[in-house]
Amino acid sequence: xxxxxxxxxxxxxxxxxxxxxxxxxxxxxxxxxxxxxxxxxxxxxxxxxxxxxxxxxxxxxxxxxxxxxxxxxxxxxxxxxxxxxxxxxxxxxxxxxxxxxxxxxxxxxxxxxxxxxxxxxxxxxxxxxxxxxxxxxxxxxxxxxxxxxxxxxxxxxxxxxxxxxxxxxxxxxxxxxxxxxxxxxxxxxxxxxxxxxxxxxxxxxxxxxxxxxxxxxxxxxxxxxxxxxxxxxxxxxxxxxxxxxxxxxxxxxxxxxxxxxxxxxxxxxxxxxxxxxxxxxxxxxxxxxxxxxxxxxxxxxxxxxxxxxxxxxxxxxxxxxxxxxxxxxxxxxxxxxxxxxxxxxxxxxxxxxxxxxxxxxxxxxxxxxxxxxxxxxxxxxxxxxxxxxxxxxxxxxxxxxxxxxxxxxxxxxxxxxxxxxxxxxxxxxxxxxxxxxxxxxxxxxxxxxxxx
Ligand SMILES: Nc1ncnc2c1ncn2[C@@H]1O[C@H](COP(=O)(O)OP(=O)(O)OP(=O)(O)O)[C@@H](O)[C@H]1O
Ligand SMILES: [Mg+2]
Numbered sequence: 001x002x003x004x005x006x007x008x009x010x011x012x013x014x015x016x017x018x019x020x021x022x023x024x025x026x027x028x029x030x031x032x033x034x035x036x037x038x039x040x041x042x043x044x045x046x047x048x049x050x051x052x053x054x055x056x057x058x059x060x061x062x063x064x065x066x067x068x069x070x071x072x073x074x075x076x077x078x079x080x081x082x083x084x085x086x087x088x089x090x091x092x093x094x095x096x097x098x099x100x101x102x103x104x105x106x107x108x109x110x111x112x113x114x115x116x117x118x119x120x121x122x123x124x125x126x127x128x129x130x131x132x133x134x135x136x137x138x139x140x141x142x143x144x145x146x147x148x149x150x151x152x153x154x155x156x157x158x159x160x161x162x163x164x165x166x167x168x169x170x171x172x173x174x175x176x177x178x179x180x181x182x183x184x185x186x187x188x189x190x191x192x193x194x195x196x197x198x199x200x201x202x203x204x205x206x207x208x209x210x211x212x213x214x215x216x217x218x219x220x221x222x223x224x225x226x227x228x229x230x231x232x233x234x235x236x237x238x239x240x241x242x243x244x245x246x247x248x249x250x251x252x253x254x255x256x257x258x259x260x261x262x263x264x265x266x267x268x269x270x271x272x273x274x275x276x277x278x279x280x281x282x283x284x285x286x287x288x289x290x291x292x293x294x295x296x297x298x299x300x301x302x303x304x305x306x307x308x309x310x311x312x313x314x315x316x317x318x319x320x321x322x323x324x325x326x327x328x329x330x331x332x333x334x335x336x337x338x339x340x341x342x343x344x345x346x347x348x349x350x351x352x353x354x355x356x357x358x359x360x361x362x363x364x365x366x367x368x369x370x371x372x373x374x375x376x377x378x379x380x381x382x383x384x385x386x387x388x389x390x391x392x393x394x395x396x397x398x399x400x401x402x403x404x405x406x407x408x409x410x411x412x413x414x415x416x417x418x419x420x421x422x423x424x425x426x427x428x429x430x431x432x433x434x435x436x437x438x439x440x441x442x443x444x445x446x447x448x449x450x451x452x
């Protein structure tokens with residue numbers, strides 16, 4: 001037998017190298033290159049996505065394959081997916097360990113099984129009895145849910161062929177391996193192979209497949225980026241340990257808009273939908289305390305009011321601390337630098353901590369202005385109750401317009417927010433609006449501080 005060569009593959013982009021390197025020269029990622037056995041993919045039949053071997057007219061294709069959706073009957077989840085899960089759709093669900101991925105998908109399995117459909121739940125991480133115990137606890141036992149505790153891909157595919165399920169859940173993609181490859185389960189080649197083969201079968205049989213993906217310590221999906229390209233939809237399940245809020249975010253969706261979210265509450269009976277997330281997130285917002293502001297967050301059709309908190313305190317270290325939870329630390333550094341320059345204040349002897357209450361990860365630029373206002377509120381110890389804000393900050397301190405202005409304003413009005421500090425470019429006018437074109441103007445108007 002010919003001994004297989006060792007190759008080095010980048011976990012981020014899937015590029016191959018003959019030797020190990022600290023940095024991937026293809027995508028620039030550091031520490032992403034791992035050692036693997038070279039696999040001969042060429043011998044296998046090529047990847048095909050179903051019965052599209054002959055070309056058909058586009059108009060005809062559309063008529064033939066009108067998107068048929070399966071409802072999970074978990075309302076917020078169906079909405080987030082764009083009205084249910086499409087037949088043949090492949091969804092990748094990722095999240096930190098213990099966040100509740102298996103719980104959510106067992107609940108989804110139960111809801112689908114209740115409608116009389118057959119669901120195959122493949123568990124590579126837990127035994128069947130562990131899944132049964134969870135099912136008992138969250139009341140999700142159904143004779144239509146079939147459990148397969150196996151990690152061999154060929155066996156999984158045989159089971160799909162024999163059972164002919166209406167819905168497939170794989171928990172998780174990193175635990176399953178193909179015996180045609182030599183690399184171990186969870187390696188780049190295996191993850192790519194498992195997801196590609198399951199995508200192939202999903203498209204052929206027109207059944208939805210949900211793959212659970214583990215995340216790396218940086219919070220990215222373990223495995224090559226290729227995995228995210230293969231699947232139709234990528235969803236992240238987020239939340240904070242010790243906190244009951246869980247947020248499902250749709251990051252990519254070929255069958256609906258990305259940026260949609262669904263909020264859940266983790267209980268001993270499983271995940272409960274939160275139909276009105278804004279009041280849920282603001283329920284414990286303190287009154288009369290500095291360093292807290294409301295931010296209408298949205299990256300899709302559903303805005304949610306979240307509380308942004310900042311704490312500015314005298315440092316005892318030579319280098320002041322900057323800590324951020326739910327917000328990128330680089331963003332905090334940039335905003336701090338803008339604040340120092342524009343407002344002529346000294347923050348180098350202060351520690352700054354910021355937090356998004358509820359464990360949500362906020363990446364959109366609209367959080368810049370409220371974040372800056374929360375820091376200033378804590379710095380001057382001046383509370384800003386009943387004020388909401390959104391707007392992007394430029395490096396010269398200008399406040400720039402952001403997307404979904406109308407949706408954000410409507411959500412703030414629903415919650416009777418008294419003042420809304422927003423970019424000048426917003427056309428609408430309301431007495432509660434404080435329109436600003438720069439950070440300085442915002443601070444002067446909100447805090448009545450004139451000595452900058
Ligand atoms: N008896 C219980 N009461 C309340 N919550 C529970 C109970 N048992 C488990 N949980 C919650 O469920 C979580 C684990 O859920 P689950 O196993 O679905 O997570 P997971 O994301 O699949 O984890 P993993 O990455 O380990 O597979 C726990 O962290 C805890 O929050
Ligand atoms: Mg799990």
